[in-house]
Amino acid sequence: MDYRFSRLNQYRSMWVLVFFDLPTETRKERKAANRFRKDLLDDGFGMFQFSIYLRFCASRENAEVHIKRTKRALPKKGKVGIMQITDKQFGMIELFQGQEEAETEQPTQQLELF
Secondary structure, X not given: OOHHHOOOOOOOOEEXXXXXXXXXXXXXXXXXXXXXXXXXXXXXOEEEEOOEEEEEEOOXXXXXXXXXXXXXXXXXXXXXXXEEEEHHHXXXXXXXXOOEEEOOOOOOOOOOOO
């Protein structure tokens, strides 16, 4: 089987990372920051670190859908970055817990309905 043309391969599937630094000085700012985090979770993102959320997408087209949703949910204040990387690139990440190397979590298999 030629894996270059496989529906799910490491070069076609994408990870979308959203990282942000949002103000939380006032109650209104805290509410906006929490709303943004909730919107990310509702859209299938998982927390990687407190201000970094990520989501596995089966294709670039699917990643674009989630990026558009994230852009619609942007709070009025703060800094937000959105980055796409291939599954192959994400697989080369080195994670550490203190000085000990940590295991990377494998993405859960997602059912694609359309």
